[in-house]
Amino acid sequence: MSTRVTPLLLSGIDRLPRHSRRCVFWEMDPDTVDEARVFADPEFEKEAWLSTVMLQWGSCAQIATVGEKVAACAFYAPPNMVPRALLFPTSPVSADAILLTTMRIEPHAEGFEVGTDLIRAVVDDLVRRNVRALEAFGIRADAEADAVGDTPSATAANACSPHECMISADFLEDMGFDVVAPHHRFPRLRLELDRDHGWKEEVEAALDRLIEAASITVEDFAGRTTVGVQ
Template sequence: MSTSVTALTLGGLDKLPTHARRCVFWEIDPAVAENSREFADPVFEKEAWLSTVMLEWGSCGQVANVNGNVAGCALYSPPSAVPRATLFPTSPVSPDAVLLTTLSAEWPYPDADVGHRLISAVVADLVRRGVRALEAFGIRTDPPTKAMSDRVLGSMTLMERIGSPVRESGSASAATRCSPETCMINADFLEDVGFEVVAQHHRFPRLRLELDSDHGWKEDVERALDQLLAAAALTVPFRIGAA
């Protein structure tokens, strides 16, 4: 299985995974989302946000492909461009950090492999640009007892919500509704790839990965990936939540 990761471009927005193209959980002002019954075109809203960030700030996404098929993506930007970033009990993001908002792997591709390759690509991009740190708001749903190979990037069981979910129009709205359950990154996974908690919370910790030249982030990520792949080799492959 051949995995490659490329930077998201203005001409390649249609290459994002389906949910990532429609998800506006991070990008829409929560007050607007709460007062609006629906968004007529969340894809337009998302593409407008991505275009603005790329034109004003630069690259803000990485897309993973496995054998030519879209396998996942990562999105990141200055926290000032992310309205929902101010709502968490562990806000605000540190002034020297870029915020990682999305890290997702598409079924049936391995979360661990795709997730780590996306993180490596994000970090490599930010190091080249002189960014000091990458931060993310994670979700905790279960005690950290699952093997690393069994952890998923996004949480699907959280009952507590940050603000109101973003409602979308159309028959697919129930399946694509944006909420913490579908749009945040598992905190345990972030810790597995080298992030450290800098603001504790039982549900929504804020985590940080230092990107300075002395941090050795590449070795940390590669070591974590080796551990995940070794653990996966000792278990029968399956996806959490599958029958």
């Protein structure tokens, strides 16, 4: 089955999978979450945040579907609209960058490479909007930190955990991000963007195919020539 990635619209918020629709790990100040834990409605808070960002800044999420089912989603926004962005040891995000906060892949979509498709969709969107860079706070595995519930400067909201709501630093590096603020647990990574980002990749791939085809043609011609001489 093919993967389709589209921007999240205000009218489509209810399409988000349950965790993504209720998670406010990034979208609410952790102190506020702790104070309001008993009566806060995380789904309402998430929808309010999405609505505010979309109305003031524009598209801030991409949804990947495999067949008819939502397979994954990615959220991104200006760092000044993300309360938790200031609470990491590697903060702040660079002034010229947009922050990629979360990319969650649903269990039924594992193995479909939707992560790569989501990153490509986010990059394409930001390039069209003349954004210079995309940054993210990655997370690295740390058994000792996991054992004591290590979270960035505050407790996670609504039973979320950093591993559920943050992106693996290893995955980000595989996608071309570079570490710009090292940390054993929460490095900050950056991907430089430009209008030719996707175009260059496509051209390089096309050139590789042409070189490979030319090599096969030359070898085939040489083989036929040798046979003819004999």
